Amino acid sequence: MTWLYQLLETLLLTMRDVIPIAIILFGFQLGVLKRPIANWKTVVLGFVYVTFGLSFFLVGLELALFPIGENLANQLTSPEILHPDGSAGPYIWQDYLWVYVFAAAIGFSTTIAEPSLIAVAIKANEVSGGTISTQGLRISVAIGVAFGISLGCFRIVVGDPIHYYIMAGYVVVVIQTFYAPKSIIPLAYDSGGVTTSTVTVPLVAALGLGLASNVEGRNPLIDGFGLIAFASLFPIIAVMSYAQLVAWLDKRKSQAIDETELNEKNAAVPADISEALPSSAVPTSTIKNNHSIKE
Numbered sequence: 001m002t003w004l005y006q007l008l009e010t011l012l013l014t015m016r017d018v019i020p021i022a023i024i025l026f027g028f029q030l031g032v033l034k035r036p037i038a039n040w041k042t043v044v045l046g047f048v049y050v051t052f053g054l055s056f057f058l059v060g061l062e063l064a065l066f067p068i069g070e071n072l073a074n075q076l077t078s079p080e081i082l083h084p085d086g087s088a089g090p091y092i093w094q095d096y097l098w099v100y101v102f103a104a105a106i107g108f109s110t111t112i113a114e115p116s117l118i119a120v121a122i123k124a125n126e127v128s129g130g131t132i133s134t135q136g137l138r139i140s141v142a143i144g145v146a147f148g149i150s151l152g153c154f155r156i157v158v159g160d161p162i163h164y165y166i167m168a169g170y171v172v173v174v175i176q177t178f179y180a181p182k183s184i185i186p187l188a189y190d191s192g193g194v195t196t197s198t199v200t201v202p203l204v205a206a207l208g209l210g211l212a213s214n215v216e217g218r219n220p221l222i223d224g225f226g227l228i229a230f231a232s233l234f235p236i237i238a239v240m241s242y243a244q245l246v247a248w249l250d251k252r253k254s255q256a257i258d259e260t261e262l263n264e265k266n267a268a269v270p271a272d273i274s275e276a277l278p279s280s281a282v283p284t285s286t287i288k289n290n291h292s293i294k295e
Helices: 002-032 040-076 093-112 115-127 134-158 162-178 185-194 202-213 228-277 283-293
Strands: none
Touching: 040 093, 040 202, 093 134, 093 202, 115 134, 115 185, 115 228, 134 162, 134 202, 134 228, 162 202, 185 228, 202 228, 228 283
């Protein structure tokens, strides 16, 4: 019965959070625009779905995702994993290899499954007329999140200040902004926000707190947070890098096609000229050269 009480409590809290949103939307529709709500029954039903869906999701976070993330962080930092041979001694950053691998894997998989990213990728594909690949965008963002979370775990292990990494990352973003295709820059900046949503944040937050709690000399309050910042920053770099790579490959492909067409034209020109010119128009030097070659 504990979980039922928790579900009812979460449902009431979710209703408290959703009602102001509904008031604003309906207030602008009826008070400012002064137009009736189309399909209001469907809209109300949608709000009911959202309320119950968020409630179930939040309860699921508390019952499953947060405990699993913390438990995995505890197990991956246990002496049996860090030193399988049973040797004692201080741990170095290389000993946490499986932590980095798990962080990258969980970052990639949760981002691929992120509903907000799927929606943005589909819309970007529609607006661009198919120029921006849905799968390409999702995979590039997922790679950025995977790398960012792994780097964030490395920072927790070694204890470096977070601002060094974040400032260096945004320097790279600023430089890339000058060279990336202009059409992809706003989408790349938005990609950093859509990744830190319902699926990614709970597991990443639990991983960071669990890791900081189990690494000696780390403070969960200071070192446990910050992985979300890495998960927001590096997708921007990844998407712009993906766009730059695609633009470079397209440029090389077009250059190769142009060179092929030019070579074909150059190869066809002498034959066409010799067929078009009469024999009297052929220079005497050419005839002499031909005789000398035959001799």
